[in-house]
Amino acid sequence: MKKNRTYHKKKTVIIFSVFALMLLGLMGRMFYLMVIRSDYYSRKAQELHERERDIKAARGRILDCNGEVLADNKAVCTISVIHSQITEPEKVIGMLVKELGISEETARKRVETVSSIERVETNVEKEVGDRIRSYELSGVKVDEDYKRNYPYSELASKVLGFTGGDNQGIVGLEVMYEEVLKGIDGKILTTTDARGVELSELGESRVEPVEGYDLQISLDKNIQMYAQQAALKVMEEKEAQGVSIFLMNPQNGEIYANVNVPEYDLNDPFTLNTDADISQMTDQEFQDACNQMWRNPTINDTYEPGSTFKIITMAAGLSQGVVDLDDQFNCPGYKIVEDRRIHCHKRTGHGAENFVEGAMNSCNPVFIEVGLRLGAETYYNYFQKFGLMEKTGIDLPGEAGTIMHKKEDIGQVELATISFGQSFQITPIQLATTVSSIINGGKRVTPHFGVQVTDSKGNLVEKLEYKTQENVVSSQVSEEVRYILEKVVSEGSGKNAAIEGRTVGGKTATSQTLPRSENRYISSFLGFTPAEDPKILGIVVIYDPQGVYYGGTIAAPVLKDIYENILPYMGIEG
Numbered sequence: 001m002k003k004n005r006t007y008h009k010k011k012t013v014i015i016f017s018v019f020a021l022m023l024l025g026l027m028g029r030m031f032y033l034m035v036i037r038s039d040y041y042s043r044k045a046q047e048l049h050e051r052e053r054d055i056k057a058a059r060g061r062i063l064d065c066n067g068e069v070l071a072d073n074k075a076v077c078t079i080s081v082i083h084s085q086i087t088e089p090e091k092v093i094g095m096l097v098k099e100l101g102i103s104e105e106t107a108r109k110r111v112e113t114v115s116s117i118e119r120v121e122t123n124v125e126k127e128v129g130d131r132i133r134s135y136e137l138s139g140v141k142v143d144e145d146y147k148r149n150y151p152y153s154e155l156a157s158k159v160l161g162f163t164g165g166d167n168q169g170i171v172g173l174e175v176m177y178e179e180v181l182k183g184i185d186g187k188i189l190t191t192t193d194a195r196g197v198e199l200s201e202l203g204e205s206r207v208e209p210v211e212g213y214d215l216q217i218s219l220d221k222n223i224q225m226y227a228q229q230a231a232l233k234v235m236e237e238k239e240a241q242g243v244s245i246f247l248m249n250p251q252n253g254e255i256y257a258n259v260n261v262p263e264y265d266l267n268d269p270f271t272l273n274t275d276a277d278i279s280q281m282t283d284q285e286f287q288d289a290c291n292q293m294w295r296n297p298t299i300n301d302t303y304e305p306g307s308t309f310k311i312i313t314m315a316a317g318l319s320q321g322v323v324d325l326d327d328q329f330n331c332p333g334y335k336i337v338e339d340r341r342i343h344c345h346k347r348t349g350h351g352a353e354n355f356v357e358g359a360m361n362s363c364n365p366v367f368i369e370v371g372l373r374l375g376a377e378t379y380y381n382y383f384q385k386f387g388l389m390e391k392t393g394i395d396l397p398g399e400a401g402t403i404m405h406k407k408e409d410i411g412q413v414e415l416a417t418i419s420f421g422q423s424f425q426i427t428p429i430q431l432a433t434t435v436s437s438i439i440n441g442g443k444r445v446t447p448h449f450g451v452q453v454t455d456s457k458g459n460l461v462e463k464l465e466y467k468t469q470e471n472v473v474s475s476q477v478s479e480e481v482r483y484i485l486e487k488v489v490s491e492g493s494g495k496n497a498a499i500e501g502r503t504v505g506g507k508t509a510t511s512q513t514l515p516r517s518e519n520r521y522i523s524s525f526l527g528f529t530p531a532e533d534p535k536i537l538g539i540v541v542i543y544d545p546q547g548v549y550y551g552g553t554i555a556a557p558v559l560k561d562i563y564e565n566i567l568p569y570m571g572i573e574g
Helices: 002-036 038-048 089-100 104-112 126-134 172-176 221-238 283-294 306-320 355-360 364-374 376-386 412-419 428-439 475-490 556-570
Strands: 050-055 069-081 118-125 140-149 186-191 204-207 214-217 242-248 255-261 328-331 334-337 340-343 351-354 450-454 460-463 505-512 521-529 536-543
Touching (some): 069 126, 118 140, 221 242, 306 364, 306 376, 306 475, 340 364, 475 505
Antiparallel strands (some): 450 460
16 A cells, blocks of 8 residues: 555656646747747737838939930839728729729729739829829729830830830840849838738838939930931832841940831830731730840841951951962852852953952952862861851840851852852841951950949949950951952942042942742941041841842942931041
8 A cells, every 4th residue: 555655656746747847848938939039030920910012113224325315214103902901892993993994893803802912003104093092092002113114216126125014124235234224122011910901000111212223325326316217218218128237336346326127116015016917816926926026137137148258258368368469360250169150240250350359349259269278177267266156245135146067067169158158147246246356456346235334313333344355367457458348449349338538448248048049138238437447337238128139239328328427426537
């Protein structure tokens, strides 16, 4: 009996000890939660009873070289509803239908959705937002927002690009400089009770937004406008599929204008700029049509350059010493390479001519001979040295690369056709950049729009810098190429680009698109001035012109007209 009492006594002590330890553990846990971790759980509790709404940051502007605003912000509103706070649902529904023009079904769905906050409409005009606010209906929120606005509508559309519904860059400079332009959104924080009803007596707290930086670019609005007018004029006259015009400073890579007509309305970027019947399109077909409309052919598309590429062959041949200015050639109207007879554009031939005259005549057999003298391996090495096998690094998205034969696949026939600009493809921007390096003394520059980043008051934040490469060609070769190309304009096939009182260098081109059987052409002209010290280089590309299609006849006069009008404005002499 005594033994049994001892056993029960021990059992009681053990049970008491266990409960005591559990109580101590619970008290320790409570101390940990209530004292040591009090700040953390206080924050969590606060978060559970806070509702958060964004305050959109003002996106930075895009300014041209003279400070003209090309992309700005327009004040708009975002309309939202909070189900738990709505006291007069039918009035709210009626107001949304009236002011926003949405259906009753849509309005009712938004109002009756049980969520912390339900967005009804974005990009609402400010005056509409102000009217909605004046109703003073519980549960209706009107928050400030911004919508991108482009004052010049279509101007430089394929350069600037546009933003989406959330004001984020989609294409063009808008997406390329997203981190510069976007800013930091702010917040509106309101405290609610357990039912989600805002506690008005506690008010609301705000984290103010930080506006984005401005981007100043090298593009000149006035030059862009004039170039666009010239492009539209020749497109209409020649019933062309499109026209691209590109103007840059060959000394530093700054781009003055980049036109690609037809352009599109930046304030309405989902309306096609063609007569296509969108009612007959699938969603994918419509998206593909939009993507095509937004493309910048100067940067995103490749083409066979034709005779403008003879500048590259010229520079390589002179650099390698396989040809000089006085070398003599004979053109019977063709050149036989292996088993192929490759014709000159003048079927009757140019007869005896030196190298300069061959360039003036844009004679294919002369340049085929230079290419063959170089040989495939050496010529390919010059492609690499000149930067043709890499992208230019322009500050626009989607740049296409050169489509060239592999070195081991370049036979005599391929080498012959490459030497006068056929059987491969490059972008217009690549051609313009490579020629710039050849005529500016041998420095390859990076073509670019971005010049500097500033705050909204014009204070400098960052000066943008770009990569250069020295000694692409020697100064002597550069001088010889400029001399030859000036002769092409003053006395040769580019004479329709000659400007009285000025020295202009350049090269014409007429190339065929694939398949050749369709007889569709690309006419182009590349020209620069002053010839002895180039300050501006331009290229005009006319896609599928009707009737006369020779580059020297229809493209050269376009650049001449542009230069005659913009050079005095730019202050460029001679």
